[in-house]
Structure formats: structure tokens, C-alpha cells
Amino acid sequence: MQDHSSTPPTDSVHHPVDCSRVNTLRAEVCCSNKLSFLMEAHDGLSAAIAERGGFKGLWASGLSIACSLGYRDANEASWSQLVDAVERIVDSSQLPVLVDGDGGFGNFNNARLLARKLCQRGAAGIALEDSSFPKINSFVGDRHPLADVDEFCGRLRAVKDTIAKDLVLVARIEALIAGHGMHEAISRAHAYREAGADAILIHSRSSSADEVLSFARAWQNRLPIVIVPTKYYRTPTCEYRRARISTVIWANHSMRAAVAAMRQVCGRLFAEENATTIEPEIAPLDEVFDIFNYDELAKAEARYLHPGKLQQ
Numbered sequence: 001m002q003d004h005s006s007t008p009p010t011d012s013v014h015h016p017v018d019c020s021r022v023n024t025l026r027a028e029v030c031c032s033n034k035l036s037f038l039m040e041a042h043d044g045l046s047a048a049i050a051e052r053g054g055f056k057g058l059w060a061s062g063l064s065i066a067c068s069l070g071y072r073d074a075n076e077a078s079w080s081q082l083v084d085a086v087e088r089i090v091d092s093s094q095l096p097v098l099v100d101g102d103g104g105f106g107n108f109n110n111a112r113l114l115a116r117k118l119c120q121r122g123a124a125g126i127a128l129e130d131s132s133f134p135k136i137n138s139f140v141g142d143r144h145p146l147a148d149v150d151e152f153c154g155r156l157r158a159v160k161d162t163i164a165k166d167l168v169l170v171a172r173i174e175a176l177i178a179g180h181g182m183h184e185a186i187s188r189a190h191a192y193r194e195a196g197a198d199a200i201l202i203h204s205r206s207s208s209a210d211e212v213l214s215f216a217r218a219w220q221n222r223l224p225i226v227i228v229p230t231k232y233y234r235t236p237t238c239e240y241r242r243a244r245i246s247t248v249i250w251a252n253h254s255m256r257a258a259v260a261a262m263r264q265v266c267g268r269l270f271a272e273e274n275a276t277t278i279e280p281e282i283a284p285l286d287e288v289f290d291i292f293n294y295d296e297l298a299k300a301e302a303r304y305l306h307p308g309k310l311q312q
């Protein structure tokens with residue numbers, strides 16, 4: 001008789017969907033007593049590396065996912081391509097994933113379909129922005145038509161009714177990006193809160209944090225605040241703690257790091273026609289194998305492919 005009773009190897013690549021991820025994200029994003037950080041991921045590799053780096057949650061960035069697929073951040077990638085990318089991100093770490101759902105890919109119906117699919121793929125939250133379809137990245141150009149408030153509230157309500165407590169719902173305000181000013185941003189925040197948002201993401205393209213900090217003062221913590229300090233990166237993090245911001249999203253930093261590193265290695269290999277000088281500067285293959293737990297595969301092979309050898 002062969003012994004199949006030993007403990008099965010843990011397969012961290014294909015773990016079951018963990019419902020507690022939603023609660024973890026809720027605790028991280030919706031807590032204003034403690035500043036949380038979400039790290040951008042755009043594929044399984046960047047997700048696994050962020051987890052190893054110590055992050056407790058991930059931001060599935062629309063910009064970075066589009067970029068990794070070779071698309072522009074203008075709804076060129078479809079909702080199903082986004083959902084597929086999210087599945088790889090979810091499967092590659094144990095962390096909760098807040099998904100950048102753009103505007104929901106259309107009206108209330110597209111938004112609730114997207115939310116349901118993200119739930120099925122193990123996402124923990126969705127951020128919906130009040131842009132109109134097709135969107136364009138917030139840092140590109142000056143035309144950012146906002147969605148009508150009531151129509152966008154319908155998108156939020158439809159998502160909330162669909163996913164109930166199964167996803168954290170973050171409403172993202174683009175009013176400052178679109179040049180509408182603080183009054184519009186605050187009045188939208190009130191409307192989105194009433195429509196069922198769990199948190200408000202206030203976005204800004206200013207090089208200082210003044211806009212988001214004055215939003216936080218006016219908002220008075222009626223719902224947790226999420227920020228994306230891509231352009232105002234010089235602001236000391238203690239200012240966000242002082243303002244009782246709940247969550248900082250590092251929205252595209254792994255993707256941009258990868259762009260710089262790939263540009264460098266391609267340039268060097270092309271010029272030098274030899275890998276001697278570049279080898280010490282790139283990740284060893286063993287690190288790559290370690291990230292995706294190749295050891296587990298070897299153990300699984302011993303257990304399932306060559307079970308007889310286990311007894312020897």
C-alpha cells in the first residue's frame with residue numbers, strides 16, 4: 001500500500017479564495033485611526049513581490065494593468081481582460097486586492113456586472129471613479145468630463161445592491177482633476193456617501209498635497225479617505241497621519257520601476273552584446289523560482305507523480 005496520508009504540500013499559487021480578505025481590506029481602508037498603504041500590482045509577479053515587500057494590501061491599477069498588456073489607460077483593455085488580470089493578482093498572493101474599476105465600463109449595468117465578476121475572482125474591493133466612458137488617465141491631457149452625479153450614484157447603488165458586503169466599495173472623485181474645485185468635490189462626496197460608498201478616494205494632480213488635505217479638513221471624516229500621492233510625492237507621510245487619511249495608494253510604482261529596469265537592461269545588452277556586467281544587477285533565477293514556490297511543485301510531484309518513492 002502506498003502512503004498518501006502525509007500532510008499535503010501547501011500550494012500557495014492556487015489557494016482557495018479567502019473571504020477574510022474582504023474584511024482585511026475593510027479594516028485597512030476603512031480605518032482612520034491607522035494609515036494603511038496599498039501597493040500597486042499589475043500581474044502575478046508584481047503582486048507576489050509586493051507581498052514579500054511587507055505590504056498588507058494591493059491596488060490592482062488600471063494604468064499599470066493596461067500598460068502591462070500594451071494598452072493605453074483609456075478603457076482600451078476590456079472589463080474581461082481586467083478581470084483576468086485581477087485573477088492572476090489574487091492567486092499570486094494572500095493579500096486583499098482593491099481593484100481600480102475605472103468608471104465601471106459603462107452605466108450602472110456594466111458596473112454591477114464588473115463588480116460581480118471581480119467578486120467571483122476573489123477581489124476584496126472595487127474603486128469606481130466618476131468619469132465618463134471611455135475614461136482617460138487622470139494625468140493625461142485636460143479633458144476629463146465628469147459623470148453626472150445622479151447617474152454615478154446609480155452606478156454606486158447598483159454595485160452596492162449587487163455585492164452587498166462582499167466587496168469594499170470606494171467612490172473616487174475626479175472633480176479636482178477636472179478642475180471643478182473643492183465645493184464640487186465635497187458635494188460629490190456627500191452624494192456618494194449617501195449612495196453607499198464605504199470610502200472616498202479623492203484624486204489630485206497637484207504637485208502639493210494642499211488640495212487633498214483641505215478636502216480632508218472640510219470632509220471631517222464622514223467616510224474614510226483614500227489618496228494617491230503620485231504627483232505630490234514629496235509630502236511627508238506624517239501629514240497624512242495628522243489629517244487622519246485612511247489609506248495611501250502607491251498606484252504605479254512597481255510598473256514604473258519595471259519600465260526603468262527593463263529600459264536599462266535592454267540598452268546595456270544591446271550595446272554590450274554580452275551579459276557579464278548586467279548579471280550581478282538583475283534578479284538571480286533562484287529568486288524567481290523562490291517567489292513562485294517551485295519547491296512546492298517538487299514536493300507535489302513526489303506525492304502525486306512518483307508516490308512509490310515516498311516510501312523509500
Ligand code: SPV
Nearest residue numbers: 061062063100138230251
Ligand atoms: C491607476 O493606478 O490606474 C489609477 C491611479 O487610477 S492614477 O493613474 O494615478 O490615476
Ligand code: MG
Nearest residue numbers: 061062063100
Ligand atoms: Mg486608474
